[in-house]
Each structure stands twice: as C-alpha cells, then as structure tokens.
Amino acid sequence: MNEIHLRVPAQAEFVGLVRSTTNSVIARTELGVDELEDWALCVGEAFNLVINHQPSSGSVAVEFLLQSGGVQIEITGPAGASLESVNNSDIATQLAWTLLREVSDEVATSLSADGAITLTLKSRVVASA
Amino acid sequence: MPNPTNTREQDHVLFAEFAALADGDPRKSVVRDELISSHLGLVTHIARKYANRGEPLDDLIQVGTIGLIKAIDRFSPDKGFEFSTFAMPTIVGEIKRYFRDKTWAVRVPRRLQELGASVSKTVTLLSQQLDRAPTVQEIADHLKIELDDVVEALNANSAYSTVSLDTAFDPDAPTLGDRFGSIDEALEGVEYRESLKPLLLALPEREKDILVMRFFENKSQTEIARTLGISQMHVSRILTHTLTNLRASLQD
Numbered sequence: 001m002n003e004i005h006l007r008v009p010a011q012a013e014f015v016g017l018v019r020s021t022t023n024s025v026i027a028r029t030e031l032g033v034d035e036l037e038d039w040a041l042c043v044g045e046a047f048n049l050v051i052n053h054q055p056s057s058g059s060v061a062v063e064f065l066l067q068s069g070g071v072q073i074e075i076t077g078p079a080g081a082s083l084e085s086v087n088n089s090d091i092a093t094q095l096a097w098t099l100l101r102e103v104s105d106e107v108a109t110s111l112s113a114d115g116a117i118t119l120t121l122k123s124r125v126v127a128s129a
Numbered sequence: 130m131p132n133p134t135n136t137r138e139q140d141h142v143l144f145a146e147f148a149a150l151a152d153g154d155p156r157k158s159v160v161r162d163e164l165i166s167s168h169l170g171l172v173t174h175i176a177r178k179y180a181n182r183g184e185p186l187d188d189l190i191q192v193g194t195i196g197l198i199k200a201i202d203r204f205s206p207d208k209g210f211e212f213s214t215f216a217m218p219t220i221v222g223e224i225k226r227y228f229r230d231k232t233w234a235v236r237v238p239r240r241l242q243e244l245g246a247s248v249s250k251t252v253t254l255l256s257q258q259l260d261r262a263p264t265v266q267e268i269a270d271h272l273k274i275e276l277d278d279v280v281e282a283l284n285a286n287s288a289y290s291t292v293s294l295d296t297a298f299d300p301d302a303p304t305l306g307d308r309f310g311s312i313d314e315a316l317e318g319v320e321y322r323e324s325l326k327p328l329l330l331a332l333p334e335r336e337k338d339i340l341v342m343r344f345f346e347n348k349s350q351t352e353i354a355r356t357l358g359i360s361q362m363h364v365s366r367i368l369t370h371t372l373t374n375l376r377a378s379l380q381d
Contacts, residue, residue, distance in 0.1 A: 020284060023283065024280050027266075027279065027283075028265075032264060033262050033263055033361070034349055034350035034351045035262070035349075035350075036365075037350075037365040038343075091328055094325050095325060095372075098325060098344055098345075099344060102344045102347060
C-alpha cells in the first residue's frame with residue numbers, strides 16, 4: 001500500500017491532525033528524521049493556504065503517494081476558490097510559500113473547473129530507494 | 130599533563146587582566162574566550178551528572194556554558210576564592226533552571242518520556258555513525274521497537290514546553306547572531322522574502338537565527354544542530370515553536 005488518503009473539514013483546527021498524519025507518513029519513507037517535522041509544518045502551511053478563502057466550509061483532501069523512497073503529497077481545498085487566494089502578498093501567505101519552497105523539491109499549483117485548488121508537493125527522491 | 134599550579138596561575142593572570150580591561154576593549158572578549166575554553170572541562174564534568182535525565186548531554190553543556198560565562202563575568206579574583214568553587218553553583222543553577230523550565234506542555238506518560246529520551250539519544254548516535262539523519266525505520270531497528278512507537282515518541286518529544294528557549298540564555302552573552310554574522314545578509318536579495326524581513330527581524334535572536342538557517346540558507350536540521358552544538362530534536366522543537374508562534378501572531 002503506497003497511497004494514503006485523508007479528508008478533513010476545511011477548518012483551521014484540523015491542521016494538527018493533518019500534521020500528525022504527515023509525520024506518520026513521512027516516517028514510512030526513506031527521508032531522514034530531521035525532515036519529519038519540516039514536512040509536517042510544510043503540509044500544515046499548505047492546508048492553511050487552501051482553506052484561506054473559505055475557512056469554514058467544505059473539506060480538504062490530502063493524498064500521500066509513497067514513491068522512490070520519498071513522497072508526493074496533494075492537498076486539495078474546497079471548491080469555489082481562485083488562484084489569487086493562494087498567491088496574495090500578505091505575510092502569512094509569503095511565510096507559507098517560503099516553507100513550501102524550501103522543504104519541497106517541487107511545488108505545483110492547479111485549479112480545477114469547480115475552483116478547487118490543489119497544491120502538489122514532491123520530496124526529493126532518496127538515492128538508496 | 131598540565132601543571133595544575135601553572136593552570137591556576139594562568140587563570141589568576143587572565144582574571145586579573147579581564148577585570149582590568151574596559152567593557153568596550155576588544156581584548157576583553159579575547160580574554161573571556163580563553164577563560165571559557167580553559168573551564169569548559171568543569172562544565173562538561175557537571176553536565177555529565179545530569180545527563181541521564183532525558184536531555185542530550187550537548188544541550189546541558191551548552192546551558193552550563195551560559196552559567197560559566199555568567200560566573201566569569203561576576204568573578205572577582207581579589208576575594209581569594211578559587212574560580213571553580215565560585216563557578217560551580219552558577220553552572221549547576223543554570224542547568225537546574227533549564228530542567229525546571231523544560232516542563233512538559235501536556236501530560237505525557239512516563240513510558241513515552243523515557244522512550245523519547247532513548248529516541249533522542251539514538252538520533253544523535255546514528256547521525257554520527259551514518260553522517261546523515263537516520264530514517265525512522267533505522268531508529269526503530271536500532272532500538273528494536275516498532276516504527277509507530279518511534280513516531281509516538283517523536284510526537285511526545287514535540288510536546289516538550291519550549292517556553293524558556295530564550296530565557297535560558299543570558300542576554301549579555303554572545304548571541305548566535307554574533308557568532309554567525311551572515312544571518313541578516315541571508316535575508317537580503319530575494320524579492321519574495323522581502324515582506325518577511327520585518328517579521329523575522331522582530332524574532333528573538335536565537336529563534337530568528339535557526340529559522341533563517343533552515344529556511345533561507347537551506348541548511349538541514351542536522352546541519353544546524355551540528356553548527357550550534359545542540360541536538361537535532363532541539364532544533365526541530367525550536368522551529369516548530371517559532372513557526373507556530375509566528376502563524377498565531379499573524380492571525381491575531
């Protein structure tokens with residue numbers, strides 16, 4: 001089993017659950033223990049970004065795909081958003097993007113037809129895998 | 130084998146010079162560093178006595194060194210005491226204060242506290258052996274426990290209160306920023322980080338330095354831990370604490 005799916009309400013108080021799940025998932029990769037908390041924080045920030053526009057309705061899906069010793073994580077927010085909501089210039093958003101860019105090897109943003117934002121984060125590939 | 134009499138005499142000469150130098154004199158910090166280096170053995174000796182209580186020895190030595198610096202600054206060679214006699218209560222006091230301040234933020238069962246300490250020691254050991262951070266599976270294999278137990282212990286470790294991270298350090302002591310002068314320069318130049326500068330500059334030195342090293346200089350937690358002589362898990366706690374507080378303050 002190399003896929004793990006989590007769906008939680010799009011509310012800020014669920015960020016702790018998302019972080020601790022991320023911890024457990026990263027523990028099953030070949031990433032070092034010092035990257036565990038980095039990833040938990042990073043996914044927590046991504047969660048905050050995708051609920052930024054509608055913090056109290058809908059749900060957030062977090063999909064973990066374990067591959068090549070590393071991980072790909074997709075965080076999809078509720079429908080009805082626009083890309084501007086994850087790209088504005090306020091300090092909290094800038095801080096979140098700083099973490100996402102520094103921790104992930106690759107970050108991609110996409111918007112579905114119904115306006116659900118997906119942030120895709122990829123870890124580095126672990127050489128030994 | 131050093132001659133104790135000579136060491137004592139050298140100490141006396143250094144302390145006399147230290148006391149005579151004006152505060153702004155650049156020679157003063159040189160003499161201070163010499164005094165710190167020559168008494169680090171005392172700090173290590175004391176720290177070892179507290180090493181089996183769940184905190185990494187390196188962290189205790191670092192905290193004890195703060196006590197040593199305080200003692201050096203306060204010591205008067207004219208009063209006729211041996212420096213070690215004078216310094217010991219200050220070093221012990223600093224280490225005890227560190228333990229007192231590092232209470233658990235939430236109730237964590239003793240089994241998990243002990244497991245957390247074992248995991249912490251194993252991370253340090255394996256990092257040295259492998260020359261990289263171990264994976265969670267490697268920690269589990271080393272301790273002959275389940276992977277989920279390691280995760281549970283790591284989560285428990287992060288429940289440690291970090292309230293005193295800054296207060297445990299002497300505001301008069303050299304800050305990490307003093308030691309790593311390039312920290313502020315690391316904030317320069319990249320446009321998207323510009324808006325974060327005021328936020329970062331408002332942080333306490335220690336938190337700012339570690340955050341900048343991790344997220345602006347792209348150093349791993351293990352590299353930061355090595356640079357600062359503290360454990361990786363301590364770096365992890367500081368980062369989590371700092372970012373959690375930053376986010377909370379941004380939402381206020």
